[in-house]
Ligand SMILES: *[C@@H]1O[C@H](CO)[C@@H](O)[C@H](O)[C@H]1NC(C)=O
């Protein structure tokens with residue numbers, strides 16, 4: 001498990017290694033949803049949203065589901081809730097994974113009014129992002145894409161005034177990526193007027209809910225690196241040097257430079273890329289018979305340090321938000337086979 005380290009290095013506490021897999025874990029079909037909501041400063045509201053995923057509407061734990069992590073960033077006023085769910089067959093996919101995520105979204109819509117959002121991170125929705133990631137060999141991307149569409153349709157029915165756009169495998173037939181969709185919709189601009197937006201599902205978005213991105217893709221890690229400057233223009237240069245689209249950029253890496261606590265944060269979305277890993281130590285996994293790899297987080301921080309150094313700026317620290325795909329799968333298997341609905345509580349705040 002990677003955690004923040006002031007020395008700017010990643011460290012791996014021994015307590016998370018050696019998880020014993022329960023007998024039920026093998027063969028479970030697992031998905032993860034890294035639900036992004038536009039609230040962090042009201043801790044109680046964030047925990048209520050997480051609880052709605054883990055518990056059934058009328059009490060009791062939701063079987064086959066665990067909330068693995070809550071990552072709240074107060075400056076951004078944004079939280080990422082990692083929900084994992086097991087699905088025993090294709091038919092039960094909407095019933096298990098979907099129900100947990102849907103309940104959490106409903107609760108977020110009740111508690112978060114994005115009209116009042118204050119925070120430097122861009123966002124358009126009270127529930128800003130619902131990405132579904134297959135966690136293992138036996139759940140396919142296409143299946144997750146269909147599930148994402150079902151989820152979006154049900155959310156817009158249950159909470160009138162919500163609206164969503166699709167990305168990744170849910171964006172049929174184009175399969176446009178999240179960054180592209182966000183650009184098209186104006187997510188990166190703070191002042192986007194949603195009344196002119198045509199959502200993929202739902203009617204005209206009501207301003208209290210805004211617009212939600214719903215989709216499926218291979219796992220995306222979030223990895224943020226802080227550099228010791230307040231000069232956002234340096235941050236932007238570092239960000240553009242990292243971007244996949246820049247020559248010498250890093251595969252699968254999408255980057256934003258944001259002001260954060262008197263420094264600049266290089267916020268990276270690290271996508272998993274299809275194919276064999278370019279180097280032996282790059283982590284890889286397989287989904288639906290295809291191999292995917294992602295760049296190790298340590299290489300991102302090394303590259304940020306290099307690029308920042310060219311501007312006379314140091315790297316302050318690096319942080320993985322949530323888990324690597326491998327960790328997420330191991331923890332999901334562990335938590336679900338042990339019936340731990342709120343695994344995040346057992347982490348003693350290590351990631352907050
Ligand atoms: C955080 O954002 C929510 C809406 O997204 C808003 O209601 C709340 O007031 C914000 N918190 C602060 C302290 O700005």
Ligand SMILES: *[C@@H]1O[C@H](CO)[C@@H](O)[C@H](O)[C@H]1NC(C)=O
Nearest residue numbers: 073076078222224267268269
């Ligand atoms: C880290 O970066 C992601 C984007 O990749 C962002 O959504 C998140 O809020 C950031 N978190 C922190 C604490 O910087």
